[in-house]
Amino acid sequence: MSGLVIASVVALGGLGVIFAIGLALANAKLAVHRDPLTQEILELLPGANCGACGLAGCAAYAEALAAGKVPANLCAPGGAELSSQLADILGVEVEDQEGAFAIVHCNRSEAKQSVDYHGIKDCKAALLVRDRIYDCEYACLGLGTCARECPFDAIVMSPEGLPIIIEEKCTACGVCARVCPKDIISVEKSTSFVHIQCCSRDKGGVARKNCRRACIACGRCAKICPVDAIEIKEFLAIIDYEKCISCGKCVGECPTGAIGNYRQMRRRKASVA
């Protein structure tokens, strides 16, 4: 009996020793060399793999940073804090990074739904069989692809089916802007407070018929703008953010309420908080 015990202990123990030696050799021979700098950077990055830096995920950005190929201020989710940390590690200077938010350029909450859609709740899937769900062909489809794809859970869908950006969470990574098949989301600097909340390139009358809050290209905003920052292109007011001083004069002038003043909204939120 005890012979059997000793034999199995010796056999298994011996096997264990042999495997341990094998593993130790393999570890020495096949070791993957990781750059400690890359590793350190990677640990600092948010790990959302959102692609805002223009590279394929955080690991790629960390490698490129370690190799000195890219500037240290490309990570939108990390913001200014991260870029200064990165700059310290890498021993480089970075330009200040401005905050930014995703902005939804549609406010069609009163627009009529023109067709029934019964498929899966995905904007891109809906567009395979429809060019619109609401009367306006430029309108948000409201199926929430942006909210689902947001890596930071910064988008919720309103009861009317419009995306609401939670600016406290938004890191301006731009994933929503990229996935939106109607191109109604863009990322704008947090210092820009005035935004056109419409994307309709329909002629004024058509746009108005489809949606009460549409830009009807009347041009009053362009006229009142003190710095000539608004131009009407393809029946839609476009703000040149380089020129815009966010004075908000156009907001009151717009007959359909198609221009939003985010300064008020942000201030209101701040006072509530």
Next chain:
Amino acid sequence: MRLTFSGGVHPREAKDATKALPIEAFEAPQVLVVPLLQHIGAPARAAVKAGDKVAKGETIGEPGGFISAAVHAPVSGTVSAVEPRLGPGGRKIMAVVIENDGEDRWADGTNVKRDTSSLDADTIRNIASDAGLVGMGGAAFPTHVKLSPPDNKPIELLLVNGAECEPFLTADHRLMLEEPERIAFGAQLAARAVSAARIIFALEDNKPDAAETLEKAASKIPSATVVTLPTRYPQGAEKQLIEAVTGRQVPSGGLPMDVGVLVQNVGTCAALQDACAFNVPLIERITTVTGPSAGRPANLRVRIGTLYEALFERVGFAGAPRRIVMGGPMMGMAQGSVEVPVTKGTSGIVLLDSVPGDVWRACIRCGKCVRACPVSIVPSQISVFLERGYVDEANEIDMLDCIECGCCTYVCPARRPIVNWIKAGKAELAERRAREREGAK
């Protein structure tokens, strides 16, 4: 031997409403909207502009490439606009809008008899291309492309597809009953174009009368036979039909020519005979307008470009239709408007009185879809991946082999919109690949 394929389902056929009704000519309406993209491939280029006078059969769209098809004026009249109009895919596509002058004046050189005995393969291909022929079973793939197999893929057998496995549709059935000679004649021309030694006419056993008429027409062709297959959806899908009739499986990602077969729909064969024997391009087709919400269902011979609303005036409604489907209920596309034109691929318009539910549950892995799948993939697992956005993972388990027949969705006890996910997944994958290609540049 039982001639069938693996998988498949047997939905309620619902063909009784129209299968005994003779084909009726539907008078061309006042205004026709003829899309320049009615086929798979590149859109045709407009060959006319607003204000031009056109004659019936005149080319109004030139093919935009090899895989493309010409488009012809279905009536004589005046072009009132060339502009984007709503197509059956739910998107706006370029279309030629024609005001019908009611004269039905043929263009020079069209609608004249031609001796077909001397036509060689190349000429037949060119005629098919000039006449804008596309597969009329619904997919609308340009016919001249299918008639041009490469030299290393010889075609041994021409399969003429009269299966018409979609519920409700009877357009092919009526064509086989009423004009079998047109089909047989066109089939001979198609066989000549690809040097196929044999012709087999294949149809389902729910159309015994059509089998009889086809048998009679085929008896005059020495190399032709008629086979009757058990009624089972999707019998009319190209690869399933080949498997059922010959026992050969088209390899994943392959084409029928890989197993030496060419499949043509009966309607395409009939159109090929019109093009070759009379120089008549593809400007009309037979469409079944039916469904529980159709007042007086009918098999109509309709000019391409006729808007659905004109057909509905003729057919009428029995209660308000909840859904208008182009094609059959299994694979067809629900339409968002009645201002959609009949195209070369419109095999039917089905007015349904119900809409699919918006509620589905989690996959319970019962495996019904796996048994029903005619291409032997695992729809349940693919749907689980795609529901979570895992497109690459779905692709690894053969998402792209899906023929979108809808059997999985039909049998799913959890009512999961599986094909819907797969279609969206395929589109997403194509988009990602395009993005990668762009990134690589």
